[in-house]
Amino acid sequence: MERTPVHGPNAVHQPRAGVRRDIMKIGIIGTGHMGRALGTGWARSGHAVLFGSRDRAKAESAAAAAPSARAGSFAEAAAFGEVVLYTVRDVLPSALLGRADALDGRVVIDCNNRTLGDDGNPSLFRFDRPLPERSSAEIIAEDCPGARVVKAFNTIPSPVIELPRERLASHGVSVFVGADDAGAKAVVIGLAEELGFIGVDAGGLAHAHLVEAAADLLRLEIGPLGRGPYATLSLHVLPEA
Numbered sequence: 058m059e060r061t062p063v064h065g066p067n068a069v070h071q072p073r074a075g076v077r078r079d080i081m082k083i084g085i086i087g088t089g090h091m092g093r094a095l096g097t098g099w100a101r102s103g104h105a106v107l108f109g110s111r112d113r114a115k116a117e118s119a120a121a122a123a124p125s126a127r128a129g130s131f132a133e134a135a136a137f138g139e140v141v142l143y144t145v146r147d148v149l150p151s152a153l154l155g156r157a158d159a160l161d162g163r164v165v166i167d168c169n170n171r172t173l174g175d176d177g178n179p180s181l182f183r184f185d186r187p188l189p190e191r192s193s194a195e196i197i198a199e200d201c202p203g204a205r206v207v208k209a210f211n212t213i214p215s216p217v218i219e220l221p222r223e224r225l226a227s228h229g230v231s232v233f234v235g236a237d238d239a240g241a242k243a244v245v246i247g248l249a250e251e252l253g254f255i256g257v258d259a260g261g262l263a264h265a266h267l268v269e270a271a272a273d274l275l276r277l278e279i280g281p282l283g284r285g286p287y288a289t290l291s292l293h294v295l296p297e298a
Contacts, residue, residue, distance in 0.1 A: 080103055080104055080105065081099075081104050081105070081139055081140055081244075081248075082104070082105045082107075082137055082138050082139050082140070083096065083099050083104050083105065083106045083107070083138050083139075083140045083141070083142065083248075084106075084107050084109060084133075084134035084135055084136075084137045084138025084140070084141040084142070084163075085106060085107065085108045085109060085119070085134055085138075085141075085142045085144070086109050086131050086134050086135065086141060086142065086143050086144060086145060086150075086153070087109070087110065087131075087142075087143070087144030087145045088108050088109075088110040088112075088115045088116055088118070088119040089144055090215035091142075091144050091168050091210065091215050091218070092108065092119065092142060092144040093108075093119045093122070093215075094215040094216075094218035094219050095142055095168070095210060095218055095252075096108055096119060096123075096126065096142065097119070097122045097123050097126070097219075098218060098219075098251075098252045099248065099251070099252075100122075100123030100124075100125045100126040101123050101125075102251045102252070103125065104125065105125055105127075106120075106123065106125060106126040106127070107120075107126070107127045107128070107129050107133060107134050107137040107138065108120050108126060108127070108128050108129070108134065109129050109130055109131040109132070109133055109134025109135070110128075110130070110131070111130070111131060113128065113130075116128035116129060116130075131145075131153055131154060132154055132155070132159065135150075135154050135159045135160055135163070136159075138163060139163060139164065140163065140164045140165075140166065140244065140245075140248070141160060141163045141164070141165050141166070141204075142166045142168065143165055143166065143167050143168070143169070143197065144168055144169065145169075146169045146170075146172065146193075147172065149196070149197070149200045150165075150197060150200055150201050150204075151200050151201065157200065157201060157202075157203075158201075158203055159201070160201045160203065160204040161201070161203030161204060162203060162204075162205070163204055163205065164204075164205045164207060164238075164241040164244050164245065165197065165201065165204040165205060165206045165207065166207050166208075166209050166210065166245055167193055167194040167197050167206060167207070167208050167209075167211075167265075168209060168210040168211045169193045169211060170193075170211050170269055170272045170273070170276070171189060171193070171269065171273070173186070173273070173276060182276060182277070182280050182281065184273065184277055184281075188266065188270060188273075189266070189269075191266065192208065192262070192265035192266040192268075192269050193265075193269065194206055194207075194208035194235065194262050194265040194269075195262050195263070195265060195266075198237075198262055205236070205238040205240075205241035206236065206237075206238075206241075206262060207234060207235070207236040207238070207241050207242060207244075207245045208233075208234070208235040208236065208259070208262065208265040208268050208269075209232055209233065209234045209235070209245050209249065210232055210249070211268060211269060211272045212231075212232070212233055212268065212271055212272045212275055212289075212290050213230070213232060213254070213289065214275075214279065214286045214287065214288070214289070215286075216286045216287060217230065217286075217287055217289055218252065220253070221253075222251075222252060222253035223253070224253075225252065225253035225254070226253035228289070228291075229255055229291060229293070230253075230254050230255065230289045230291050231254065231255050231256075231257045231289075231290065231291040231292045232246075232249040232254040232255070232256050232257065233257050233259040233268045233271065233292075234246050234249065234256050234257065234258060234259055235258075235259035235260055235261060235262055235264050235265045235268055236261065236262060237261045237262050242258070246258075255291075257292050271290055274290070275288060275289070275290050
C-alpha cells in the first residue's frame with residue numbers, strides 16, 4: 058500500500074494527487090453523527106464499509122447513503138473491518154463486543170471525546186471539569202492490547218466531514234493523528250486525505266490526551282462562544298522569515 062510518508066517534527070501531511078490507494082474493508086461501530094459521516098465518506102470513496110449498530114434499522118439507514126455500504130451488528134462490523142472506527146463513548150470494546158480479542162490486528166480509530174454535557178445542546182457543556190488522567194485512546198488500547206489503536210478525527214465536527222471533498226480540501230483542515238504503530242498511523246492519514254483533510258502527526262498514544270484537550274477547546278468555541286458547527290482547528294507552519 059503506497060502512503061505519503063510522515064516526516065519531521067512538524068509532520069504536516071500534504072495530500073498528493075494520483076497516489077494509489079488500496080480499497081479497504083472498514084467497519085463502523087456506532088451509527089451516530091461521526092460514524093455516519095466518516096463511513097459514508099469512505100464508502101463514497103470506494104471502500105467497502107459495514108455499519109454496525111445494536112439497532113439494525115439504524116445500521117440500514119446509515120448504509121443506505123452509499124452503494125458500497127452494508128448493515129450489521131457491532132460484532133459483524135468488528136469482524137468485517139481491517140480498519141474499525143470506534144465511535145461508542147464510555148463503553149469498552151471488550152464489553153461491547155463480548156471479548157477482548159475481537160479487534161486483534163485491526164487498525165482501530167478512536168474518534169471519541171469526553172462527555173461535557175448535552176451533546177444535543179453544546180451551549181450547556183461544562184468546561185470546569187478536570188481533564189481525565191488518561192485519554193480514551195489509551196483506555197481502548199489497554200482494553201484491546203491486540204488492536205492497533207489510532208486517535209484521530211475527534212477534533213472534526215461531523216458537518217465538516219460531510220462537506221464535499223473539493224470544498225473541504227481548499228481549507229487545509231488538520232486531522233491530528235496519534236498512534237504508537239507507524240503503519241496504522243499512515244493508514245489513517247491516508248483515509249483522512251481521501252476525505253479532503255491534511256493529516257498531522259500528533260505523536261504516540263501518550264499524547265492523545267492533548268488531542269482530546271484540543272477538542273475540548275474547539276467544543277467551547279463551537280457552543281458557548283458561538284462559532285458554530287463548521288469551526289475547525291488546524292496546524293499551519295509559517296515559512297521562515
